[in-house]
Amino acid sequence: MEKTLPEIIEAGVKAAITDLYQADGSSQEITLQSTRREFEGEFTVVTFPLTRLARKKPDEIAEELGAYLKEKVAEIADYNVIKGFLNLVIADDYWRDFLLEAPIKEGYGSSPANGESVVVEFSSPNTNKPLHLGHVRNILLGWSSAQMLSAAGYDVKKVQIINDRGIAICKSMLAWQRFGEGATPESTGTKPDHFVGDYYVLFEQKFQAEYKAWQETAEGQEVFAKLGKEKQTPEAFFKGYAKKYFNDYSELGAAAKNMLLQWEAGDAETRALWEKMNGWVYEGFEETYQKLGVSFDKLYYESNTYVLGKDMVELGLEKGVFQKREDGSVFADLTDAKLSEKTLMRADGTSIYITQDLGTARLRYDDFGAKRMIYTVADEQNHHFATLFELLKRLEEPYANGLYHLSYGMVDLPSGRMKSREGTVVDADDLMKEVIHEARLMSQERAATSELSQEEQDEIIRQIGMSALKFHIIKVGPQKRMTFDPKESVDMQGQTGPYVQNAYVRTRAVWRKAGNPDVSLAKNYTGLAPAERELVNQLYAFPGLVKTAAESYDPSLVAMFCYDLAKSLHKFWHDHSILSAESPEAIAFRLQLCKAVGNTLQKGMGLLGIEVPERM
Structure with missing residues (x-):
């Protein structure tokens, strides 16, 4: 496997430390970060940790390291030093070759299978009412997390437990x-x-x-x-x-x-x-x-699982991690873990909700052999899951260290909170109708799809409306409480799904207009403009971003990546010619750049369950 740029730079810095300062560079930890946008460069080496080793000031170290890397490392074309920070400029040839090799191919951003299974639970509704806005946030977080984990190489099983009794x-x-x-x-x-x-x-x-x-x-x-x-x-x-x-x-x-x-x-x-x-x-x-646009690999029903877990309570008694009271009830003293004493079995021998969760966790492990299980449940259940996970650790279940509560804040409307029993809940179906209606009103102001059939126009409007709903919810970090505003969600400017979709549409439109271009000349393009470098650098970061988002169970990272990439594309579109560029090589390169951006936006939005239309 080829080395990544961070790996190449880190190896170069370690070699420089050995050669310049007669020290063991191989054991030195290198601090590398992305260069701030106001400075030239793509990667920044932090030199302050090296002052004791080199016995020089940070600015001196940065200058010496920069000169060494520019001479010895082919991928580095130039450098600049800002107050002890070494900003490295990657060579145009590297960016060009990378663009023409990786992001234009299908599947860019996905990692090979790693052989590990993960169970992701989400939705899990009651059967006394329809799905509502709160469920929508749950479903979108769970689905997106499952898609990201799958892209990161995991074998993902999507499940829900239906509270049907x-x-x-x-x-x-x-x-x-x-x-x-x-x-x-x-x-x-x-x-x-x-x-x-x-x-x-x-x-x-x-x-x-x-x-x-x-x-x-x-x-x-x-x-x-x-x-x-x-x-x-x-x-x-x-x-x-x-x-x-x-x-x-x-x-x-x-x-x-x-x-x-x-x-x-x-x-x-x-x-x-x-x-x-x-x-x-x-x-x-x-x-x-x-x-x-969601589905499940397996459904569990509370009517079948509510009797589970009693054997695990008996196991806990045998292990001495649970205790029995005089009245016959069973409990676990979790105060040493800064949790409360928890009853697990009533005096009459009946189980409670957490007993069922113990049994269901083991059942899922038996079903899938997964040592990682993700529970997508609102933050009002934080204590419940902290207790459940601690109980499973004490029972020494083989999957106990791979449990994660994907906790999220509640969703409000501009009019306030929702209450199911009073019938003031906003149903998911009604919400989808509303955002599609808002998308239709927005589309009436634009004539870009007037030549399409009514069926095709309706499908594009559906895609825009659903993108507005999903992106508006997913872009907010899971732990934050949020307010959903249907009108704001369909805005074509700002951090919205339609704004990102429009960037993708532009990448497809320029290719339709180009016809059947010869893009082979792209390999001869030199002198990348700053905007081109920025776009390619963003594309380069995508696979790592997907892994980070998957491991942190945070789809908002992918949403904001897509927004930032779309924003850069829109600016590039405004500032630079593509089909009227200064040379055939530039035209070919920019067409390939548009293709790569479009592919990556399609992949990124797809991880969020969002479709991107060809026109809008």
Whole structure:
């Protein structure tokens, strides 16, 4: 394998240290970084760590190293020194040959298979409502991380665990059973997951009406008189008492809990209703996933996995890492890891949520043999996953050191937060419709696709709208809370998907206009302009950027790379002629440069699940 530029420079600096300062350069750590844009050069050697060894000032060391490298290393054409920093200028020949060899080829940016498997979990919705904006961020982060890991050489398995049981699901089932009058998604013309979600909202509305009426009864007034704090208003008291009311007094609450008990007991009628309504939801989910362009290698269902993990609790007792209380419940004392004491099994022998997660982790390891597992879950579950990972380490599971919680901040809208039970959540389907609508309005101001059929125009508008949605969300670092603004996302200027897409479109348009050009003369091009050098340098960084983004599980790095590359292309397009360049060699080189930029933008945006149209 050929050495990279950083490897070549590092070897040259070590040789210079040996020759110039009679020291062992091979053992010296070299600090190398990208040159700041305001200075000439592509790579910068930091000389300050070498002052003790060379017994000279940083500026002197930089001058001596620069002269040595310019003479001895063919790839280095020149250098300059800025306050002890040695900025190295890479030879035009190297950049030209690199451009004509690597980035114009398909697959540039991907690494060879490394033989390691990774499981990436994302989405993992409840089956009582459709996917919403929060799920969209989860899905895009998980999908992009999976694509980046695959490009970095890993064998990636994309999975989700569907939360298809529990009291929330029973609320939707009970509401349909009592108030649905036999309606179906087909009979109402409603998308199936939205249909079920409407009954989840209806249950909450009926419950709130029941609760409000109960507050006026003698029983409700007696509870307030007995438990209300001094000077507390009835409104304030009952606002915080809803959960207690649901569990102890509510007829609807009792019915929903009884339905859950019937489900757990395997009641045939309850199970049939559950399968029917979940089937509706799965149908709706699949339609949404297809619109988002995502898929999974395996689906896990909580109804199958909730019994897992008990054998691992028993193993923990045998190993002495878990303890049993007098009442028979099992717990783990994690206070020495700065976590809390965690119950793993109730006194009646039933498991809790984290017990299921223990079992599911092992099941995935058995399924795929992956020693790395990524959980894409919102940051409100940070403590849960810290606890889960610590438990698995104490059980000495073979994959325990390869677990990672891809934690992310919540998504707000300009109008504020969303609440599922109140029906104020922005559904993923509605969101996609809105951004595509905004893209259509934007496209009406441009006539570039007027000669295409309506079907072709609609497809381009879809691609622009989905790019706007995905890029606007992915460009924000996962840990940051964010606000999504549909109108801002489709702006053709700034850090948006359509802005990057337009750069790709330009690279394709110039090739269409060129016809069938002879680009063989590109190999004879000399005297690269600064803008050309900058573009080639950015292209050179792409494979390493993909690896860094994959290992840090941060798709925003790829998004911002694509934006920066698009920005450089737009500036180059504005400042330099391509088909009217000063020589046939320049025309050929710039066409190949456009091709390489287009290929890399297509690859980079593809890692984010974003399509790039040929025209827009």
